[in-house]
Amino acid sequence: MTIVDPQTAEMLRETVAKHCERHADGALIRASRGEVPGALAADVATMAELGWLAVSVPEDHGGLGLAVSATGIIAEGLSACYSSDPLTGLFLGARALVHAQESDGLLAQVVEGSATPVLAWQENAHDFASPLPATEYRNGTVSGTKRWVASAAQASHFVVSAREDGRGVLVLVDASSDGVSLSFGTRADGTPIGELALTSAPSTVIARGSDATSALRRSLDEGTILIAAELMGHIDRMMKLVLEHLNTRKQFGKVIGSFQSLQHRASNMFVHQRLARSVLTTTLGCADLITEPAEFGQRAARLRARLNDTTQLIMRESIQLFGAMGITDENELSLHIKRCLSLLGYLGNSTEQRRYWTALSAQSARTGDTN
Amino acid sequence: MTYSAPDWNEIPEAEFRATIRECIENECPAELRYHPYRFPPEVTMPWYKALHRRNFIAPGWPVEYGGMGLNPSRHLIFIEEMEAMGTPWLHDAGVRNLGPAIIAWGTEEQKAYYLPRMHAGEHIWCQGYSEPSAGSDLASLQCDGRLDGDNVIINGQKIWTTSAHVATHMFGLIRTDRSGKKQEGISFMLIDMSLPGITVRPIANLGGHPDFCEVFFDNVVVPQSCILGEVNQGWKVARSLLGFERIWAGSPRRAMKVLRQLRRELETQGLLDDPLWADRFAKASFDALDAQDMYTQFADLVRTDGKVGVEISALKIWSTSIFQNLSEMLLEVTGSRSTLSTSGEDDLLAPYYESRAPTIFAGTNEVHLNILARSVLGLAKSE
DSSP: OBOOOHHHHHHHHHHHHHHHHHHOOHHHHHHTTTOSSOOOSSOHHHHHHTTTTTTTSOGGGTSOOBOHHHHHHHHHHHGGGTOOTTHHHHHHHHHHHHHTTOOSSHHHHHHHTSOOEEEEOOOSTTGGGOOOOSOEEETTEEEEEEEEETTGGGOSEEEEEEEETTEEEEEEEETTSTTEEEEEEEOTTSOEEEEEEEEEEEOEEEEEHHHHHHHHHHHHHHHHHHHHHHHHHHHHHHHHHHHHHHHHOEETTEEGGGSHHHHHHHHHHHHHHHHHHHHHHHHHTTGGGOOOHHHHHHHHHHHHHHHHHHHHHHHHHHHHHHGGGGGOSSSHHHHHHHHHHHHHTSSOOHHHHHHHHHHHHHHOSOTTSOO | OOOOOOOTTTSOHHHHHHHHHHHHHHHSOGGGTTOSSOOOHHHHHHHHHHHHHTTOSOTTSOGGGTOOOOOHHHHHHHHHHHHHTTOOOOOOHIIIIIHHHHHHHOOHHHHHHHHHHHHHTSSOEEEEOOBTTBSSSGGGOOOEEEEETTEEEEEEEEEEEETTTTOSEEEEEEEOOOSSOGGGGEEEEEEETTSTTEEEEEEOOTTSOOOEEEEEEEEEEEEGGGEESSTTBHHHHHHHHHHHHHHHHTOTHHHHHHHHHHHHHHHHTTOTTSHHHHHHHHHHHHHHHHHHHHHHHHHHHHHHHSSOOTTHHHHHHHHHHHHHHHHHHHHHHTGGGGGSOOOGGGOSHHHHHHTTGGGTSSSOHHHHHHHIIIIISOOOOOO
């Protein structure tokens, strides 16, 4: 994997921005709440056509050989559509296959959009530390329940984490197989999140033991970086909305942005926005080159914790600075707030990220020199 | 002599770190290390001289002036190694702050005279900006300089002048014209502190140390050749220096130092495995490590653009705030031990005291919030 070069990065940014200009539709999002598949930033065919699915697939499978450095840019940009769905789920599925070194041609189909494997790993609310799953693989079939399956509505396959004789295993399940039952819950932003019930579903092992656990771990760490990138996009957009409001809303005969108490709140928001941006840029600029798992995990955890905390701050302050308008659904701000609420507790909240980072510090040989 | 230094930015990081460590181990006596306050210059002079001899004293200067030409990330590593091994805090406002300004604005004579002398530690510099009535509103400064033939006659007062009691020279802002806008009548002057008419009165700080001073000028005669840049154009020079100052003030090195101290304390007390302390330590680590990411990016911008944008205020605010937070956490981690006045490496109160000033100097954090609101966020002028 390599880091996306500046020209390609700029091109990606422009493509995503153009796409969002045409497709951002708050009214559609509001109207589609609770529906499956709900409003998407782009459908699978469009994502494939724009090359967004090829980005994270290695070149020898027909992809572009980039990972989070490029997909992060797409996720961030899609925040202008108020959501990056179904990017994250598809990314997680593809990356799990990449890290498990899947070799029977599925990744080539991912590039074209003809196969859409998604990752089904989580069972309980606090699984980010990825304990051994209760889902069990035995003699070619897998049974168990997976929850919070992102992009499940688009899935052609599920990459499922399971246990086999007390060891971790990653298996591939065709979404249309017998024994596969998919239902949906609704997230804060009204979009669906999958619950996958597997009853002796036929499955193929793609990685076993430490190969399986490390492939899963790396995929989750990459996924958490992707979420962080999308959160950054929402932060920037919420800031923009708030600043417009501060510069136009008048009270006591002047624009409220001229009051120093509000200026200091806005400036404080900027300090955090700028900090979060720095950590994101640094991380996207180095992550794909990090091979040491603990170092990668620590980078991802620190980034995600910063983005989570900053997002909460920007959400809270934005609502406050908008006043009563901030607590209406009608305000554009609400679309970002609800999307962020759908993401903050997914793939590791701040406390889980810190716990993970701490565990990796203890593991890491270079304890004094943490990442 | 044919010795030529390696390209410090290109050699492998491990080798670079090893070179710095070797220098510290061989040149910096143990009794100077891990001291929480600044020693008088004569105590640290052998160490300063060693850095001078090895051309390590001005790591950020270009190589042709005796610097190391370090890029920002290497510069951070340099500082990190120095801090990790507890090297003493020097009176180095000259090489750190003034040097880059002389390189940018000085005449050839000024460069030839001042740069080697501050490099060698022969000149020790202090910065004379603030006055009793010109703090946050610095441009309203009144310390008077009357142009008189080839000289400037200075009368007035400076205050909060760090290291003035030990400095041989001051770079100061002097009002040389009162006819136009307040920013337009200021000259940036290089003043020999041994001139007749200068009186220095040290002020004890919260930690009980005389780190800053009041300086009085009574008909002090300074030649006009000591003006850096054009006469009455000192505000421009000072502003360009503020960039370096803000990068410096926004450096997370002090916070990182407290973070290491926190880690040692938690380790010694066996608290790193306590989930509550582990979580707080992780949070503190993120605050400081994230500040490092931010610092490196701003420093990179300075290096590639050659200028510091107004956004740098965000870095200054963040780094100085977390320095305070970490120093307060250190008091908490150490329980009742934190109530005792001690000295040396065990001085738990030193970081607390030391972290109070940075949110005030180099522009109070509130001034920086104003700058961000106006210049970055585009909010209307407040009344």
